[in-house]
Amino acid sequence: MPADKTQLGQWFSNNVKSLESRKSTLDKELVAAEExxxxxxxxxxxxxxxxxxxxxxxxxxxxxxxxxxxxxxxxxxxxxxxxxxxxxxxxxxxxxxxxxxxxxxxxxxxxxxxxxxxxxxxxxxxxxxxxxxxxxAPRPTLNTNCELRTLGDDGLTFITAQARKSTKEDNGFSFVHCELTGTGTGVYLGRAWYGYSTVIFSYCNLGNIFNKEGWSDNNKKEYDKTLYFGEYMNTGPGADATGRSKLTRKLQYSEVQNYLGLGMIEGSKWILPPPKV
Structure with missing residues (x-):
């Protein structure tokens, strides 16, 4: 995805073509369903x-x-x-x-x-x-079109808790060009759930709601060497690296590029433009 958020629409149009032009690469079941x-x-x-x-x-x-x-x-x-x-x-x-x-x-x-x-x-x-x-529900995290807002400042609040269990799995969370704002404080970008929890935030605007550490191992120190909590070219007060947890990976483009496109989710097989109703 482009670094400039204003180019996302054009990027999507260039990379997600119509059903008619992609029948040979899309899943056969999907092609039949769309007809x-x-x-x-x-x-x-x-x-x-x-x-x-x-x-x-x-x-x-x-x-x-x-x-x-x-x-x-x-x-x-x-x-x-x-x-x-x-x-x-x-x-x-x-x-x-x-x-x-x-x-x-x-x-x-x-x-x-x-x-x-x-x-x-x-x-x-x-x-x-x-x-x-x-x-x-009380103290919600509101997810709207990748605009995440957190309310309240009591207790602990985590944006993510990802459940990857081993290197044999290929799952994870990738947030690109998202707005994370709200009225709360002390929020964490994520916490460990299992030992290989994988979460990356790229090109995101992080508001002033975050705990400076950013990430938590959820008191499971044995996970610290295998967790993958990455950040790449984020902006806003919440992106300040001062005081960040040692769990944080400040990624280079070569490390993050596989999380910025549609390949991570095999998008060529199933993602289509929104329908025209």
Missing amino acids: GKTIIKVSQDGKGQFKTITDALKSIPSGNKKRVILHIGPGTYKEKIVVESTKPFITFYGTLGQMPTLTYGGTAKQYGTVESGTLSILSDYFVGANIIVRNS
Whole structure:
């Protein structure tokens, strides 16, 4: 990705071509699914086929093999939404300027860490475009179009907790050109979950909400040599390296380049431009 955020749109257009020009490189299942789209209108005013996203999802049969676009009208949808693994090829699509907000107050205490999310995607080939997903539980971390805001200054707050367990796995979190702001203080970019937790922030604007250490091993010193917590060309007061934890890796371009493109997520096989509804 380019260092200049204003060039992202052009970069995306140059690197993510249409279905018609990429049929030979995309997954065959995806190509077949995109050739028979269905649009389901979700609207709280009753003018759509469904008033809730959950009911719209229920109408999609398990084992679905065609793209189904949920065109979601404006408003706040207070639902705990799960897209099951048996329902691939689903798109949540809102309208720019009238983006719907999906919100729920689930907590780890009530549902467990994994099950507490407002929106849980368990299926393959999911697409989300022009939607806001908000966790309205106490002291939330709000994730909106990669704008992360943290509220509150009591206790500990972590932006990430990544669960890579070994070098045999190829997963990790890469945040590029994100805005991390809020009203809280003492926030950490991330903490260890397992011994090989991997998180990189690149070209991000880090506000004045962060603990100067930036990263935590979660009191598991035995993980310190294998954690991969990287930073590259971030800006803002939170990017100040003074007092940073020894866990921090100040990366060079040669080290970070694989985390800046679509190759990390094998994007050539499945990423398509947003749908036209």
